[in-house]
Amino acid sequence: MNQVIEIAFKVSTPLALGGLLAAFAFYIFKAIIEKKIFPKLTAKLSGTILLAIINRIFVLALVAMILGFFGYALAFFAKKYAPSVSISFPEGMTLGAAIEMTEIAGGHTVVIQDCAEAVLAAKIQAGQMSGATFKDILHTLQHRLVNPAPAVRYRVTHDESTDTYEIHCDE
Numbered sequence: 001m002n003q004v005i006e007i008a009f010k011v012s013t014p015l016a017l018g019g020l021l022a023a024f025a026f027y028i029f030k031a032i033i034e035k036k037i038f039p040k041l042t043a044k045l046s047g048t049i050l051l052a053i054i055n056r057i058f059v060l061a062l063v064a065m066i067l068g069f070f071g072y073a074l075a076f077f078a079k080k081y082a083p084s085v086s087i088s089f090p091e092g093m094t095l096g097a098a099i100e101m102t103e104i105a106g107g108h109t110v111v112i113q114d115c116a117e118a119v120l121a122a123k124i125q126a127g128q129m130s131g132a133t134f135k136d137i138l139h140t141l142q143h144r145l146v147n148p149a150p151a152v153r154y155r156v157t158h159d160e161s162t163d164t165y166e167i168h169c170d171e
């Protein structure tokens with residue numbers, strides 16, 4: 001039974017799920033036949049059982065095919081509507097420079113309020129950074145500081161009418 005559970009955790013595609021369900025159906029039918037629930041296994045009764053197994057596997061195959069198609073279609077159409085923003089920050093960049101780089105990349109205005117110079121001079125980790133919006137990137141920058149001397153916490157607000165992001169430091 002432990003092996004079955006281990007295999008079930010590795011299932012990740014609709015086709016594999018259909019195969020796993022078919023294996024479970026065979027296992028259940030085998031267990032029912034071995035319990036000798038049926039009075040005596042005749043040719044007619046065996047044919048009925050075999051027909052039931054084939055019908056169940058056909059239904060499982062149809063379900064797996066439909067789920068696979070919907071999964072493919074959803075992934076295909078969802079890519080078009082899922083906005084994503086990605087910026088690559090070089091080594092040694094400060095938080096202030098990263099905020100400015102985000103401002104330029106997005107064509108937005110970013111206003112920094114009540115932030116100490118030490119906070120803006122803190123270095124961030126280099127690398128690619130992605131988010132659903134520029135607000136997500138601006139907010140996540142505070143968690144990418146290298147050895148943050150001051151505890152840096154700020155909140156980001158977005159005024160859609162002026163397309164302005166405001167960063168308010170909590171010190």
